[in-house]
Amino acid sequence: MKDTTKLRGLYAITDSKLLGEERLLPYAEAAVKGGARLLQYRDKSSDDTRRLREADALREICGRHGAQLIINDDAELAARLGVGLHLGQEDGSLSVARALLGRKAIIGATCHARLDLAEQAISEGASYIAFGRFFDSNTKPGAPSATPELLAEARQRFSVPITAIGGVTLDNAPGLIAKGASLIAVVHALFAAESASEVERRAQAFSQLFAID
Ligand SMILES: Cc1ncc(COP(=O)(O)OP(=O)(O)O)c(N)n1
Ligand SMILES: Cc1nc(C(=O)O)sc1CCOP(=O)(O)O
Numbered sequence: 001m002k003d004t005t006k007l008r009g010l011y012a013i014t015d016s017k018l019l020g021e022e023r024l025l026p027y028a029e030a031a032v033k034g035g036a037r038l039l040q041y042r043d044k045s046s047d048d049t050r051r052l053r054e055a056d057a058l059r060e061i062c063g064r065h066g067a068q069l070i071i072n073d074d075a076e077l078a079a080r081l082g083v084g085l086h087l088g089q090e091d092g093s094l095s096v097a098r099a100l101l102g103r104k105a106i107i108g109a110t111c112h113a114r115l116d117l118a119e120q121a122i123s124e125g126a127s128y129i130a131f132g133r134f135f136d137s138n139t140k141p142g143a144p145s146a147t148p149e150l151l152a153e154a155r156q157r158f159s160v161p162i163t164a165i166g167g168v169t170l171d172n173a174p175g176l177i178a179k180g181a182s183l184i185a186v187v188h189a190l191f192a193a194e195s196a197s198e199v200e201r202r203a204q205a206f207s208q209l210f211a212i213d
């Protein structure tokens with residue numbers, strides 16, 4: 001099994017609507033230069049050619065900066081590139097994905113606010129579990145809500161890394177880390193920025209929160 005002790009820090013998640021094609025690569029590179037440990041490629045389109053091209057470029061960028069690329073939703077694309085995968089509850093079987101990607105791949109699972117889903121995901125081979133949404137989210141306002149107290153309970157029960165997602169900002173992230181989040185997953189507060197250099201500055205600030213924990 002992959003060494004998951006390194007799964008701690010900023011988890012940057014791209015959003016195709018927010019970034020568009022032009023900003024995707026420079027902004028993603030700024031995030032990993034700023035210290036993001038994981039970068040998730042989250043693109044809901046069905047343009048497979050563009051998705052493969054962009055994901056491949058992101059893999060190369062992550063490789064140069066010591067970060068890990070995670071593909072959202074698409075096990076086939078993750079397998080093709082030999083990178084990690086994030087699956088939601090409607091995105092297919094985690095066990096099948098684990099068999100496809102192998103024991104070393106990072107595979108994460110959405111667990112909303114439910115410890116039973118986390119237990120199930122871990123039993124099927126999840127490398128990390130993700131809870132959310134903790135705050136109002138620009139990117140996914142309708143996601144089911146979760147409370148920071150859930151993190152403390154999950155931290156007590158499970159030893160795999162825990163991701164907190166949904167409306168995470170520089171102001172509220174410390175409270176989530178204090179409750180036991182190993183990874184803080186961020187779209188808007190990281191990437192809704194005027195320039196790549198601003199994304200890098202924000203990524204550094206998020207990453208710094210873990211240095212002082
Ligand atoms: C790290 C992380 N956590 C949760 C999600 C949400 O996954 P899902 O519920 O499948 O929703 P979509 O992102 O696919 O819209 C995630 N992507 N990453
Ligand atoms: C993709 C996603 N999943 C969520 C969940 O709760 O499962 S919240 C979310 C969006 C996260 O973006 P932002 O940092 O802009 O709120």
Ligand SMILES: [Mg+2]
Pocket residue numbers: 072073086087088089091
């Ligand atoms: Mg999904």
